[in-house]
Amino acid sequence: MDDDSLSKVSDEQLARVASSDHAAFAELYRRHLSRIYRYVLARVGSVHDAQDLTAQTFEALLHSIGSYRGTGSFAAWLTVIARNIVANYYRSRRSELSLDELLDTPAALPSTDEIVSHRLQLASVLSAIKNLSLEHVEVLSLRIFGQLSTTETALIMARSEAAVKMLLHRALRDLKKQVGVNVVEEVE
Amino acid sequence: MMNDDFHSADNLDAFVDAYRHDPTVPPPPESQFAADLIDLTGTLEPDPDFAAQLAQRLHIQPGHLTPDRRSMNGKLSHEEHLMLMPKPVQQPPTRIPWTLAAALVAVLSAIFQAAGGYLIVLVCWPRVREKPGK
Numbered sequence: 001m002d003d004d005s006l007s008k009v010s011d012e013q014l015a016r017v018a019s020s021d022h023a024a025f026a027e028l029y030r031r032h033l034s035r036i037y038r039y040v041l042a043r044v045g046s047v048h049d050a051q052d053l054t055a056q057t058f059e060a061l062l063h064s065i066g067s068y069r070g071t072g073s074f075a076a077w078l079t080v081i082a083r084n085i086v087a088n089y090y091r092s093r094r095s096e097l098s099l100d101e102l103l104d105t106p107a108a109l110p111s112t113d114e115i116v117s118h119r120l121q122l123a124s125v126l127s128a129i130k131n132l133s134l135e136h137v138e139v140l141s142l143r144i145f146g147q148l149s150t151t152e153t154a155l156i157m158a159r160s161e162a163a164v165k166m167l168l169h170r171a172l173r174d175l176k177k178q179v180g181v182n183v184v185e186e187v188e
Numbered sequence: 189m190m191n192d193d194f195h196s197a198d199n200l201d202a203f204v205d206a207y208r209h210d211p212t213v214p215p216p217p218e219s220q221f222a223a224d225l226i227d228l229t230g231t232l233e234p235d236p237d238f239a240a241q242l243a244q245r246l247h248i249q250p251g252h253l254t255p256d257r258r259s260m261n262g263k264l265s266h267e268e269h270l271m272l273m274p275k276p277v278q279q280p281p282t283r284i285p286w287t288l289a290a291a292l293v294a295v296l297s298a299i300f301q302a303a304g305g306y307l308i309v310l311v312c313w314p315r316v317r318e319k320p321g322k
Contacts, residue, residue, distance in 0.1 A: 026248040033242075037234040051238050055245070062246050121228060144222070145229050147208065150201055162194070168204070169197035176221045 011074035019066035029058060032075065036082050039146035043086045043137065045126045053089055057082040076152040079142065083156065128178035136171035143168050 006014070006027040018025040036057055041050040060081050068077060129137055135157075142153045143164070154164045196218065203219040207226055215223035 022247070022249060025246070026243075029243065029246060029248055033239060034233055038229050038232045041232060042229075047235075051234065054234065055238075055242050058242060058246055121224075122232075125225070125228060140225075143204065144225055145232075147229075149205070162197075165197040165201040166193065169193070169200050172200065172222055172225070175225075 012070050015065060015068045015074045015077075016070045018068075025062070025065065028061075028074070028078075032078055033058070035075070035147050036078065039079060039141050040082055040086060041126070042129060042141040042145035044089065045130060049089070053082070053085050056085050060085065072155070073149075073152050075148060076155055079146055079148060079152075080156060124179050125175070128175055131178050132171060132174055135167055136174055139164060139167040140171050140175065 006023060009024075009027075011028065011031065014024040014028050018028055033054070037050060037054045040053045040057070041047065044050055044053065057078070061078060064081070068074065129140065132140070138157060139153060142148045142156060143150070148156070150161050150164050154161045157164065157167075159167070199216075200219055200222060203213075203215065204222055204226070206213050207215065207219075207223055211227070211230075
């Protein structure tokens with residue numbers, strides 16, 4: 001597959017040949033790196049850990065891309081790999097740190113210039129996400145940060161689409177409230 | 189009340205999809221926070237050095253990471269710029285060094301000289317041996 005034609009090919013078609021076609025794998029990496037990184041960052045709240053887990057996700061993808069059957073959404077399939085890696089991360093962390101320590105871990109900030117202007121807002125969002133219920137964190141991470149559709153999010157969370165819409169609505173309402181609380185606390 | 193919640197959830201969900209495809213869509217007041225959050229997530233790009241190192245670990249060749257012109261408005265990111273930079277390739281030698289050529293000529297001429305001498309001996313030796321018998 002030549003590089004020019006890759007942009008017109010769907011994720012699913014690329015994924016079916018990516019185990020033997022390096023250009024197809026590279027195209028998938030280019031398309032999904034930012035999306036997966038954002039999803040993981042929303043889940044763990046630390047840039048360093050987000051980078052580490054994103055790297056693990058793509059390394060796992062490299063080894064398992066041959067097992068993709070092409071029946072469902074590739075974006076959702078890849079996000080499930082990232083989700084499992086995040087789950088393993090929390091499982092191993094739980095044995096190392098107490099919950100209090102986990103909640104007190106400060107969220108590191110990205111160092112790129114583009115993000116500096118959003119610094120306070122991003123810090124408060126990442127901090128506020130930690131105070132939400134797991135389902136709300138999940139729906140925000142998948143739907144907003146991970147840029148998945150309602151159908152894909154419903155599939156991953158094993159919920160109906162109507163339930164996902166309702167969860168998103170409530171999660172955003174709670175997050176808004178939490179961000180407001182954090183901003184008030186910072187001002188005080 | 190419950191119906192209102194479902195209706196709001198439906199509208200919000202539709203707005204998220206619409207805004208993601210076209211960020212110029214004006215958000216209704218109740219979706220303003222969702223729009224702000226989507227804008228914020230849009231700024232969260234992985235560090236270019238991290239992206240380049242990970243690509244290397246995944247054996248992705250720099251030439252395979254073609255930039256997405258639609259999303260970049262024709263500009264290359266720092267990461268892609270680094271990845272698209274041609275790496276110095278060691279060219280195979282195409283010219284024989286002079287010393288090697290001279291040595292080759294010397295060896296070949298020595299072989300020809302030896303072969304010529306051997307031919308002379310081969311031609312002349314029977315005649316030389318015949319003389320005593322005459």
